[in-house]
Amino acid sequence: MTEGGTSPARQPVVAVTMDFDVLRRYHHWRKMLAGFVSAGALPLTIDCRDPRTDLEFLIGMVDGLVLLGGADINPELYGGDVEDPLVQAGPRSLDDNEIFALNAALLREIPVLAVCRGAQLANAALGGTLFADLTRDRPGSGVHRRPEEELDGAAHCVNIVADTLLAELIGTSGRIPVNSFHHQGIGRLAPEARLTAVADDGLVEAFEITSANLVAVQWHPEISWCNDAYAANLMRGFVQRCADRNPVECPL
Secondary structure: OOOOOOOOOOOOOEEEEEEEEHHOOOOHHHHHHHHHHHOOEEEEEEEEOOOHOOOOOOHHHHOEEEOOOOOOOOOOOOOOOOOOOOOOEOHHHHHHHHHHHHHHHOOOOOOOEEEEEHHHHHHHOOOOOEEHHHHOOOOOEEEEEEEEHHHHOOOOEEEEEEHHHHHHOOOOOOEEEEEOOOOOOOOOOOOOOOOEEEEEEEEEEEEEHHHHEEEOOOOOOOOOOOOHHHHHHHHHHHHHHHOOOOOOOOOO
């Protein structure tokens, strides 16, 4: 449902990439699926844990792409230490599949919403870097990893930059509360990315690439949407952009 209680004129299909092994253990993702349905989308979940050969076809069928949270990014993607004991990376095939899906979506000008790990993956894939562990690598960082059971409540505030797509989708700029569940963070932004939100400790909390129709946030609107108006607005706004897009024929 869009703001005011009306559905998008066209119900868009939104691909949601994830690790199904995490889905079985992470009960919040069931709330996520309900959130996208409530926002007016038809979610298509894609298990990216193991190698796939059908992502070109699948992304060609959808109107939007969501890169979800989950395991740490493999350090070689951002020049990190592959032997880092504080990094708990998922299988490399998970990263590779999601990067392929991201590039396929960008090529077709499909709207992309990247969440937490998804934001970090998009930043690394597009030329940015990450802090492998905030506590160790960024002294003075605030608390960004709250217990999983507290994810439906606010953990800290972020400052939304005015005149950005993120501010338009959320419906406001300035300081808003968000939930938080990450120990890694965005270091240097990818070359084409624009900072759109920052935490009180100065950590990048969101970015966007307007020309690519990509919005990335470090928090979890897909979990807090049912009791957080800002999160619900973000999800509805993203789904509406998916519904409004004009399909672009892939040049490949």
